[in-house]
Amino acid sequence: MPLSDRRGSVRFVAEHPGDPPMVGAHRLTKRFGEFTAVDAIDVEVRRGEAFGFLGPNGAGKSSTMRMIGCVSPPTEGSLRILGLDPATDGPAIRARLGVVPQRDTLDEELTVRENILVYGRYFGLSRAQVNAKADELLEFAQLGERAGSVVEPLSGGMKRRLTIARSLVNDPELLLLDEPTTGLDPQARHVLWDRLFRLKRSGVTLVLTTHYMDEAEQLCDRLVVMDGGRIVAEGSPRELIALHSTREVLELRFAADDHAPYAAKLTGLADRVEVLPDRLLLYTDDGDATAAAVHGRGLAPLSVLARRSTLEDVFLHLTGRTLVD
Numbered sequence: 001m002p003l004s005d006r007r008g009s010v011r012f013v014a015e016h017p018g019d020p021p022m023v024g025a026h027r028l029t030k031r032f033g034e035f036t037a038v039d040a041i042d043v044e045v046r047r048g049e050a051f052g053f054l055g056p057n058g059a060g061k062s063s064t065m066r067m068i069g070c071v072s073p074p075t076e077g078s079l080r081i082l083g084l085d086p087a088t089d090g091p092a093i094r095a096r097l098g099v100v101p102q103r104d105t106l107d108e109e110l111t112v113r114e115n116i117l118v119y120g121r122y123f124g125l126s127r128a129q130v131n132a133k134a135d136e137l138l139e140f141a142q143l144g145e146r147a148g149s150v151v152e153p154l155s156g157g158m159k160r161r162l163t164i165a166r167s168l169v170n171d172p173e174l175l176l177l178d179e180p181t182t183g184l185d186p187q188a189r190h191v192l193w194d195r196l197f198r199l200k201r202s203g204v205t206l207v208l209t210t211h212y213m214d215e216a217e218q219l220c221d222r223l224v225v226m227d228g229g230r231i232v233a234e235g236s237p238r239e240l241i242a243l244h245s246t247r248e249v250l251e252l253r254f255a256a257d258d259h260a261p262y263a264a265k266l267t268g269l270a271d272r273v274e275v276l277p278d279r280l281l282l283y284t285d286d287g288d289a290t291a292a293a294v295h296g297r298g299l300a301p302l303s304v305l306a307r308r309s310t311l312e313d314v315f316l317h318l319t320g321r322t323l324v325d
């Protein structure tokens, strides 16, 4: 169904009990020589959802996406995409997939519109079909006014939107996005998130990787947290936070290079205390009350910030490291 017919806020795709998952992986493994990049992971992505792989660099997210995208065969385990086997049904799967790679692979010397036209021809669309498709996708990507511009001088955000538009030329049911907003400024990221929301609402199943916890929270219905090739947690952002963190976090910065000695003075004030190089994190259900208790112990931090828990806190709790380490 073309995007122009998919507008509106209601998801038109309902999952039926007998439908195969969009992605079904069981003990999926990828090794490079002796090194195991993806270590026996189980994943099930349902039709119509936005599913994320959240993890730091090297967690195995891209290796997983490349297997799902049918460009890298699994070393072990089973994998079904749209109910089909990538080993034997690669072309049939790829015809129903859209892929947005980590780096844009646009033809920078062609115009915005030509980039879509060329791609449409790969999928065997007629000249009339591909022209109509280009109009629709340029509007979707908010690039209509730049249709005749060559790609090279466009901003990073515009190039990403064009890459996404191009990946939609075959009306994919499943769109794979590898770190869709890495390197973009905050405003460009928000514009892109808005476009991805629209796609999801129109019924396209999204599978994305990210190391931005806010991106995962904004976009994903469900996600897995990956570290060292393994899945360390799975659920909706809200479930993960409820299960692995407290309602609030109190961030304290002291005028000292080493924050560890302060942690000892805070015993009993919070469920858990994490010591980072530049601050202490106190996990608590009431940040303001905990801040008052810190002052009550005669401590005077340079700054005190109470905030809600995020997926970053979940990751820190599960792995002992921050996502940006």
Ligand SMILES: Nc1ncnc2c1ncn2[C@@H]1O[C@H](COP(=O)(O)OP(=O)(O)OP(=O)(O)O)[C@@H](O)[C@H]1O
Binding pocket: 032, 035, 036, 037, 055, 056, 057, 058, 059, 060, 061, 062, 063, 064, 211
């Ligand atoms: N072709 C390859 N040959 C050898 N090692 C590889 C290959 N591809 C990936 N790796 C290694 O596998 C591990 C996982 O890499 P992968 O790219 O899947 O991680 P990632 O979570 O996507 O991280 P990034 O955000 O950096 O892409 C890394 O240690 C990486 O060096």
